[in-house]
Amino acid sequence: xxxxxxxxxxxxxxxxxxxxxxxxxxxxxxxxxxxxxxxxxxxxxxxxxxxxxxxxxxxxxxxxxxxxxxxxxxxxxxxxxxxxxxxxxxxxxxxxxxxxxxxxxxxxxxxxxxxxxxxxxxxxxxxxxxxxxxxxxxxxxxxxxxxxxxxxxxxxxxxxxxxxxxxxxxxxxxxxxxxxxxxxxxxxxxxxxxxxxxxxxxxxxxxxxxxxxxxxxxxxxxxxxxxxxxxxxxxxxxxxxxxxxxxxxxxxxxxxxxxxxxxxxxxxxxxxxxxxxxxxxxxxxxxxxxxxxxxxxxxxxxxxxxxxxxxxxxxxxxxxxxxxxxxxxxxxxxxxxxxxxxxxxxxxxxxxxxxxxxxxxxxxxxxxxxxxxxxxxxxxxxxxxxxxxxxxxxxxxxxxxxxxxxxxxxxxxxxxxxxxxxxxxxxxxxxxxxxxxxxxxxxxxxxxxxxxxxxxxxxxxxxxxxxxxxxxxxxxxxxxxxxxxxxxxxxxxxxxxxxxxxxxxxxxxxxxxxxxxxxxxxxxxxxxxxxxxx
Numbered sequence: 001x002x003x004x005x006x007x008x009x010x011x012x013x014x015x016x017x018x019x020x021x022x023x024x025x026x027x028x029x030x031x032x033x034x035x036x037x038x039x040x041x042x043x044x045x046x047x048x049x050x051x052x053x054x055x056x057x058x059x060x061x062x063x064x065x066x067x068x069x070x071x072x073x074x075x076x077x078x079x080x081x082x083x084x085x086x087x088x089x090x091x092x093x094x095x096x097x098x099x100x101x102x103x104x105x106x107x108x109x110x111x112x113x114x115x116x117x118x119x120x121x122x123x124x125x126x127x128x129x130x131x132x133x134x135x136x137x138x139x140x141x142x143x144x145x146x147x148x149x150x151x152x153x154x155x156x157x158x159x160x161x162x163x164x165x166x167x168x169x170x171x172x173x174x175x176x177x178x179x180x181x182x183x184x185x186x187x188x189x190x191x192x193x194x195x196x197x198x199x200x201x202x203x204x205x206x207x208x209x210x211x212x213x214x215x216x217x218x219x220x221x222x223x224x225x226x227x228x229x230x231x232x233x234x235x236x237x238x239x240x241x242x243x244x245x246x247x248x249x250x251x252x253x254x255x256x257x258x259x260x261x262x263x264x265x266x267x268x269x270x271x272x273x274x275x276x277x278x279x280x281x282x283x284x285x286x287x288x289x290x291x292x293x294x295x296x297x298x299x300x301x302x303x304x305x306x307x308x309x310x311x312x313x314x315x316x317x318x319x320x321x322x323x324x325x326x327x328x329x330x331x332x333x334x335x336x337x338x339x340x341x342x343x344x345x346x347x348x349x350x351x352x353x354x355x356x357x358x359x360x361x362x363x364x365x366x367x368x369x370x371x372x373x374x375x376x377x378x379x380x381x382x383x384x385x386x387x388x389x390x391x392x393x394x395x396x397x398x399x400x401x402x403x404x405x406x407x408x409x410x411x412x413x414x415x416x417x418x419x420x421x422x423x424x425x426x427x428x429x430x431x432x433x434x435x436x437x438x439x440x441x442x443x444x445x446x447x448x449x450x451x452x453x454x455x456x457x458x459x460x461x462x463x464x465x466x467x468x469x470x471x472x473x474x475x476x477x478x479x480x481x482x483x484x485x486x487x488x489x490x491x492x493x494x495x496x497x498x499x500x501x502x503x504x505x506x507x508x509x510x511x512x513x514x515x516x517x518x519x520x521x522x523x524x525x526x527x528x529x530x531x532x533x534x
Contacts, residue, residue: 022079024244025100026286028090028111033067040064047161047261054396055298062087062293070108077103083248086255087293088286092248113286115244116275134370138223138363140333141213145358145382146428147225150389155428156228157388161188163257163265164381165250166210167237168203170367175208177216177223177365181231189260192235193249200235207235209364209373210268213381214388216365223363225385228392232260237269247271251290258297263391265294266384268304268377270317278313281321282348291322300391300400301325302384304376305354306343314344320354321347326387326404330360330379331425336412337467337484338420342376345419350478354422355404356411358382383407383426390431406431416523418471418482437527440466445531450512452493452522459487468493469523472512480513487524495520497533 040059041049052059066084071091075081077099082092092115095103100112150156172178181187190200200207215231216223234256236249250269257265276285283292294301305327306317320327320343330342338344339360345353358379364371387403394406408414410431413424440458444451452468459466471482485493495510514520518533 022094022096023100024082024115025093025095026088026090026113026115027074027093027103027109028088028113029066029070030108030110031067032061032064032089033069033108035064038064044259045261048259049261051261051263051298051396055399057296057298057399062089062296066091067108073106074103074109077106082245083252085251085290087290088251134363134372135221137333137361137372138221141359141362141382142222142225144333145225145386145426146430147222149427149429150225153393155389155393157226157385157392158228160226160229160264160388160391161232161260161262162214162226162229162384162388163232163234163253163260163262164207164211164214165234165236165253165257165265165267165269166204166207167239167269168205168235169200169207169211169233170202170205172201172208172211175365175367176218177212177221180217180227181215186228186230187233188230189232190234191253191256193252193256194235194238200233203235204237204239205367206237206239206268206377207233209366209371210266210377210381212364212366213362213378214266214385218365221363221370223365224381226388229385229388232257232262244275247287250287254290254294254299254301258294258299262299263396264300264302264384264387266302266381267291267319268375268380270304270306270320272306272308272313272315272317276318278315279348281316281318283321283323283351285318285321288319288322291319292324295324295400298399300384300387300403302380302387303327304380305329305345305357307341307375307377308343309338310341316343316345316347316353321351323351324401324404326356326383326407327354327422328376328380328383329354329357329420329422330374330376331357331421333359333361335467336421336425339374341374342379342420345422346478350476352417352419352422355408356383356422356424356426358425386426386428389428393431409434412526413469413523413528416469416471416521416528418469419479420482421469435526438525440525440527441468441522441529443522443529443531448497450495450497450520450531452495454487454491454493454524458525459489466525469521470495471521472514473519473521474515475517480518485510 078093078095080094084091190198212223214224217227234253303320330339360379361374362378408423411423411426440455442453468485472480514533520531522529
């Protein structure tokens with residue numbers, strides 16, 4: 001063969017392989033085929049069936065498995081198949097463009113979506129903080145959300161089933177913080193969606209630390225609120241690389257949690273750039289649609305907001321943008337103010353996220369000892385543990401959206417909210433008796449000035465300088481701006497209001513852009529005032 005002919009052949013092969021390169025696709029199907037002979041009771045545990053009965057949630061079309069006959073026919077057209085999702089009625093396939101064109105001719109194929117399955121190295125960040133006394137830190141993380149009250153009532157999440165979806169639970173069997181779970185047989189199911197077996201005690205300690213913020217406890221220390229709950233552990237993440245397979249495994253784990261009767265799912269996982277763009281934070285990504293469906297099945301999904309604020313992304317991770325889930329941000333233990341890393345909302349379509357927040361700097365049981373760790377990954381399970389105690393206290397008939405509403409209303413800023421803190425940090429006692437707020441400031445609207453007069457006796461008697469939170473909400477429900485001010489020596493706070501954005505400038509007073517019908521909310525120490533702009 002001449003050099004020229006060889007060169008032409010190589011060019012042709014490269015062109016051919018590029019033209020018919022194998023890609024990754026999700027194939028959505030029109031229906032589930034003939035379901036008359038399918039016995040759903042064979043797919044779902046007694047706990048799952050009971051959960052739905054108590055909430056009066058019927059099994060529906062999405063609960064049936066993907067039609068086996070359709071899957072078999074799809075397999076004839078593609079190189080290989082991945083996970084098939086009941087909830088999405090879809091299957092992941094590996095095929096080239098020509099095969100996909102042929103697949104589109106099948107009458108039961110509704111839609112085909114191409115997936116960017118590029119793999120990149122996972123990045124892990126660690127804290128550079130000085131480690132405090134671990135016992136003091138653990139007491140704060142639990143007392144801040146109501147451990148003494150829960151102990152008085154003997155609420156430990158008993159009878160509640162919590163699924164933890166994470167990257168691995170290395171060291172859990174050896175740690176004293178989880179001995180009580182094994183002694184009482186309260187780790188009921190495990191599954192590694194990477195290795196396809198039930199050994200989840202490998203991979204990473206991230207899931208170990210998350211579980212610690214739910215159930216950690218030994219003779220001398222407690223790190224989680226739901227020490228009496230029953231657990232399902234699912235490993236879906238690889239610690240060495242990031243790719244779209246993790247999303248498929250996450251979906252599979254959520255459907256697995258449903259089948260095994262989970263009441264609450266904690267997911268301290270999520271995805272941002274380069275997989276997604278900010279406009280996709282609208283609750284409509286494949287992952288977020290599935291997350292929202294958890295509530296339809298009677299499961300409360302608690303998801304970390306993400307640790308993106310001090311980077312380029314800053315916003316939420318997916319699926320923290322999903323509707324009908326509880327998204328949790330992180331606050332500093334000393335001030336209840338947003339940490340430097342906690343991702344902020346709103347969603348791309350303007351919904352409030354995060355819903356609430358919790359301490360993000362915590363003590364955890366790790367692989368071999370106690371550690372200080374920080375991140376929204378650990379704020380989320382603190383709130384999930386509180387939700388389990390609420391579930392135990394208020395009964396199994398409450399639906400997930402009811403629990404979300406109760407947790408929001410039990411948070412320390414409610415009814416004030418913003419995109420960094422949501423409604424603030426929830427406290428167990430507020431579920432049963434909301435405190436009567438003391439009117440610790442007065443307001444007066446004079447022309448273009450909003451004057452706030454802090455109560456001098458209240459400010460001087462406070463242990464620390466109180467914080468005045470403020471936001472401006474448009475008639476469409478979107479916050480134009482929000483922030484907070486530290487009140488010192490009872491000084492008057494003066495907001496200058498302007499209806500012309502170009503006139504807003506820095507000066508000795510605070511300037512706010514407002515329009516007719518906007519609502520200004522001010523919150524300090526449990527008291528909220530509202531002013532509607534005429």
